[in-house]
Amino acid sequence: MEVGQMQRQWVDYTKSLFLEGFLDSQFLQLQQLQDENNPDFVVEVVSLFFEDSERLLNDLTNSLDQQGIDYKKADAYVHQLKGSSSSIGAQRVKNCCIAFRNFCEQQNIDGCIRCLEQVKQEYCLVKNKLETLFGLERQIVAAGGSIPTMELSF
Amino acid sequence: MELCNCIDPQWPAEELLMRYQYISDFFIALAYFSIPLELIYFVKKSAVFPYKWVLVQFGAFIVLCGATHLISLWTFTTHTRTVAMVMTTAKVFTAVVSCATALMLVHIIPDLLSVKTRELFLKNKAAELDREMGRIRTQEETGRHVRMLTHEIRSTLDRHTILKTTLIELGRTLDLEECALWMPTRTGLELQLSYTLRQQNPVGYTVPIHLPVINQVFSSNRAVKVSPNSPVARLRPHAGKFLSGEVVAVRVPLLHLSNFQIYDWPEVSTRNYALMVLMLPSDSARQWHAHELELVEVVADQVAVALSHAAILEESMRARDLLMEQNVALDLARREAETAICARNDFLAVMNHEMRTPMHAIIALSSLLQETELTAEQRLMVETILKSSNLLSTLINDVLDLSRLEDGNLQLDASIFNLHDVFREVISLIKPVLSVKKLPLSVHLSPDLPVYAIGDEKRLMQTILNVVGNAVKFSKEGSICITAVVAKPESFRDDRVPEFLPVPSDDHFYLRVQVKDSGSGINPQDIPNLFTKFAQSQPLATRNAGGSGLGLAICKRFVNLMGGQIWIESEGIGKGCTATFIVKLGIPDRKNESKPPFVPKLPGNNGLTDFAGLKVLVMDDNGVSRTVTKGLLVHLGCDIATASSSEECLRIVSHEHKVVFMDVCTSMDGYEVAMRINEKFKKRQDRPLIVALTGNTNKLVKENCMRVGMDGLILKPVSVDKMRGVLLELLEHRVLFETV
Numbered sequence: 001m002e003v004g005q006m007q008r009q010w011v012d013y014t015k016s017l018f019l020e021g022f023l024d025s026q027f028l029q030l031q032q033l034q035d036e037n038n039p040d041f042v043v044e045v046v047s048l049f050f051e052d053s054e055r056l057l058n059d060l061t062n063s064l065d066q067q068g069i070d071y072k073k074a075d076a077y078v079h080q081l082k083g084s085s086s087s088i089g090a091q092r093v094k095n096c097c098i099a100f101r102n103f104c105e106q107q108n109i110d111g112c113i114r115c116l117e118q119v120k121q122e123y124c125l126v127k128n129k130l131e132t133l134f135g136l137e138r139q140i141v142a143a144g145g146s147i148p149t150m151e152l153s154f
Numbered sequence: 155m156e157l158c159n160c161i162d163p164q165w166p167a168e169e170l171l172m173r174y175q176y177i178s179d180f181f182i183a184l185a186y187f188s189i190p191l192e193l194i195y196f197v198k199k200s201a202v203f204p205y206k207w208v209l210v211q212f213g214a215f216i217v218l219c220g221a222t223h224l225i226s227l228w229t230f231t232t233h234t235r236t237v238a239m240v241m242t243t244a245k246v247f248t249a250v251v252s253c254a255t256a257l258m259l260v261h262i263i264p265d266l267l268s269v270k271t272r273e274l275f276l277k278n279k280a281a282e283l284d285r286e287m288g289r290i291r292t293q294e295e296t297g298r299h300v301r302m303l304t305h306e307i308r309s310t311l312d313r314h315t316i317l318k319t320t321l322i323e324l325g326r327t328l329d330l331e332e333c334a335l336w337m338p339t340r341t342g343l344e345l346q347l348s349y350t351l352r353q354q355n356p357v358g359y360t361v362p363i364h365l366p367v368i369n370q371v372f373s374s375n376r377a378v379k380v381s382p383n384s385p386v387a388r389l390r391p392h393a394g395k396f397l398s399g400e401v402v403a404v405r406v407p408l409l410h411l412s413n414f415q416i417y418d419w420p421e422v423s424t425r426n427y428a429l430m431v432l433m434l435p436s437d438s439a440r441q442w443h444a445h446e447l448e449l450v451e452v453v454a455d456q457v458a459v460a461l462s463h464a465a466i467l468e469e470s471m472r473a474r475d476l477l478m479e480q481n482v483a484l485d486l487a488r489r490e491a492e493t494a495i496c497a498r499n500d501f502l503a504v505m506n507h508e509m510r511t512p513m514h515a516i517i518a519l520s521s522l523l524q525e526t527e528l529t530a531e532q533r534l535m536v537e538t539i540l541k542s543s544n545l546l547s548t549l550i551n552d553v554l555d556l557s558r559l560e561d562g563n564l565q566l567d568a569s570i571f572n573l574h575d576v577f578r579e580v581i582s583l584i585k586p587v588l589s590v591k592k593l594p595l596s597v598h599l600s601p602d603l604p605v606y607a608i609g610d611e612k613r614l615m616q617t618i619l620n621v622v623g624n625a626v627k628f629s630k631e632g633s634i635c636i637t638a639v640v641a642k643p644e645s646f647r648d649d650r651v652p653e654f655l656p657v658p659s660d661d662h663f664y665l666r667v668q669v670k671d672s673g674s675g676i677n678p679q680d681i682p683n684l685f686t687k688f689a690q691s692q693p694l695a696t697r698n699a700g701g702s703g704l705g706l707a708i709c710k711r712f713v714n715l716m717g718g719q720i721w722i723e724s725e726g727i728g729k730g731c732t733a734t735f736i737v738k739l740g741i742p743d744r745k746n747e748s749k750p751p752f753v754p755k756l757p758g759n760n761g762l763t764d765f766a767g768l769k770v771l772v773m774d775d776n777g778v779s780r781t782v783t784k785g786l787l788v789h790l791g792c793d794i795a796t797a798s799s800s801e802e803c804l805r806i807v808s809h810e811h812k813v814v815f816m817d818v819c820t821s822m823d824g825y826e827v828a829m830r831i832n833e834k835f836k837k838r839q840d841r842p843l844i845v846a847l848t849g850n851t852n853k854l855v856k857e858n859c860m861r862v863g864m865d866g867l868i869l870k871p872v873s874v875d876k877m878r879g880v881l882l883e884l885l886e887h888r889v890l891f892e893t894v
Contacts, residue, residue, distance in 0.1 A: 024511060024515065025511075025514050025515035025518045025519065025871070025873075026782075026871050028518060028519065028522065029518060029782075029786070029871070029872075029873055029874065030782060030785070032522060032789070032874055033782075033785040033786055033789040033874070035789065037788070038785065038788065038789070041785050045778060045781045045782055045785065048777050048778050048781055049778045051777075052776075052778055080775075080776055083776040083779045083817075083849075084776055084777070084778035084779060085778075086870070086871065087776070087778045087779040087781075087783075087870075088778055088782065091511075098507075149526070
């Protein structure tokens with residue numbers, strides 16, 4: 001596939017991510033921070049996000065599995081996850097976290113479990129999407145092209 | 155003749171006569187001897203006999219008489235002289251004693267007689283006292299009956315029980331044949347038989363209330379005897395065999411009436427009486443005694459009191475039930491209101507976020523676009539988009555503000571801004587619409603209008619824009635004229651708001667802005683509603699013009715907050731409209747005027763240079779968030795150190811760091827660290843500026859930050875431009891608190 005086509009594919013894919021609400025403007029901010037001095041900024045931050053989130057999701061699963069659930073601790077984990085996801089612009093994950101926090105406040109165990117499942121799902125989806133995106137970027141760079149800057153037409 | 159001292163009796167001894175005399179004398183003697191014995195015996199038995207010596211005398215007299223008669227027994231035949239001598243002696247003594255006794259009796263018999271009279275007198279007195287005793291006893295009995303009756307009546311607070319008990323107890327106490335209670339009916343014109351003693355459920359007899367007998371009873375508070383033939387007394391189906399017993403009637407005052415089982419009376423304020431009729435048994439000859447009548451009267455009074463107590467209790471129970479109901483309803487209403495408020499706050503919180511997000515996207519992307527290569531025309535367009543979006547963002551904030559305005563939470567900013575620039579921006583924003591509608595605009599800024607002023611620039615611009623926008627919106631043709639002057643006290647007098655008399659001073663001046671248009675005008679009747687939320691005039695004609703009807707309401711509140719007034723005048727439909735407002739603005743100091751005011755948004759350039767080497771410390775325990783903030787600051791050219799915990803932050807921080815960005819979302823540590831940093835650096839110049847980064851749009855967070863001595867607060871998400879502006883402002887003014 002030639003570079004131009006790949007670049008178009010990348011643009012379409014990115015647009016779709018925005019349109020479907022997986023990512024929001026914060027992600028664009030991250031892309032803006034990437035420059036010659038900091039060429040892999042976005043990938044680094046996103047990888048950090050993946051590590052963090054997986055750890056947090058594990059901790060959350062464990063804490064909700066116990067007999068006497070410590071809602072405060074669960075809330076703290078969700079808060080962390082919300083912070084991380086909003087920092088990189090993972091919009092849907094962040095929204096799930098907001099709902100999750102409400103259930104934690106109400107100490108609603110069923111709601112919490114449902115939300116946890118949802119968060120995990122959203123996280124997996126966004127992880128897949130971002131990994132695909134980075135895959136495309138690597139291909140473009142490997143083929144000698146450059147990542148296009150986002151055009152705005154939505 | 156023998157010489158004997160015998161004496162011959164005078165008469166010849168006739169045998170038979172002699173014998174009878176002999177026997178009689180014997181018996182006389184016997185009787186005479188036994189009488190004293192009896193006397194002695196009985197006197198000994200009785201304790202009271204005052205005349206003992208009389209008795210002795212009498213006894214002696216009798217004994218002597220007896221002795222005489224005894225001795226005379228011997229004188230019937232021949233007897234010796236001794237006997238005669240004894241006889242004589244005895245007779246002499248007897249004579250002496252009897253004369254003495256006779257004399258004495260003269261004294262004694264009156265005494266004895268008077269004793270008898272006294273005895274009679276005392277007997278009468280005793281009888282009288284007995285009667286008196288009887289009366290007292292009956293009175294005491296009556297009193298006891300009354301007490302008992304009262305006790306019975308007052309032991310219940312149920313009016314039916316009271317009345318029933320009254321009749322029963324009266325019947326028992328006075329031994330009545332029948333006792334009945336007539337109550338007034340609802341109309342008040344009749345008395346209806348409501349309770350009787352003997353009949354369980356009285357048939358509804360009624361008598362008209364204005365019978366003379368009834369009037370007689372009602373007019374006095376005593377028990378009145380009535381004739382057994384009167385209508386109120388005809389209670390029994392059969393009459394007695396002889397005379398019907400006496401009947402007495404008494405009035406019972408009814409003090410308050412409320413629910414009565416049979417009837418349903420409203421409260422009657424005039425004196426209302428019931429009639430109690432008491433009948434003695436028909437075949438007895440009993441009469442009504444005074445004490446019985448008294449008893450009846452007292453009981454009637456007690457019944458009245460008991461009834462009023464019962465009525466009061468009923469009323470207070472009702473009031474209490476009502477209060478409880480109201481309490482429950484109020485509680486429910488309060489809970490509903492609380493729920494509504496919670497729901498509203500939740501809604502606001504969500505909408506807050508949801509509305510800001512797209513706005514941030516637009517603003518961020520527009521600002522990014524600004525940084526790319528654009529033609530001059532494109533740049534102009536992008537700038538307008540950016541300005542409009544900023545304004546829109548402010549408007550969105552203010553829609554949410556309006557609800558907070560209602561709560562009184564909103565506070566205006568006070569910073570220096572360029573007044574002339576505000577007008578210029580408004581004009582430039584409105585110019586496109588003006589040119590489309592082909593409306594000429596003339597602007598007059600008075601020459602004495604200061605260039606710089608202290609106030610809330612954003613909201614002033616919003617107000618001016620709103621007013622001008624309305625003028626443009628509602629004008630299809632004609633022209634728009636904007637005038638801005640410094641308001642002088644003299645000019646206030648002819649304004650339409652006479653009660654507003656502001657006084658300018660050295661620190662403040664009053665800005666008066668008037669926008670005149672020659673458009674469709676407003677019906678004078680609609681003018682009062684203009685500033686009401688959501689009230690739209692001219693529904694048909696201007697529906698397509700849009701607007702939520704909030705604009706003027708918000709303007710009014712802002713103007714009021716700025717210590718001013720806003721009003722609109724129009725001469726009618728089609729005659730145009732003039733909107734005027736006056737606001738109070740601060741006059742900046744001399745020395746501040748020379749410095750150019752801070753413009754938070756620089757025109758697009760990749761300004762890496764401004765912050766070269768600026769040492770900044772970022773504290774955030776969320777790794778991703780920390781990395782992003784670091785990336786942002788690195789992009790701007792700062793020299794970043796990071797800390798992931800409060801201990802690390804305190805360890806690393808030094809006087810070389812100019813700014814410390816602290817995430818305060820997660821815990822209260824942020825405030826602690828701020829305080830510790832404050833303590834660590836004694837002199838303010840050495841201390842780095844502490845700025846809180848938070849996603850929480852909460853007044854409480856802002857207050858806490860100010861309280862612990864932080865120098866700033868900015869809201870996440872932060873765009874590159876925003877961060878740039880923030881850093882500039884911080885380095886310039888050393889304080890930046892974003893409006894939450």
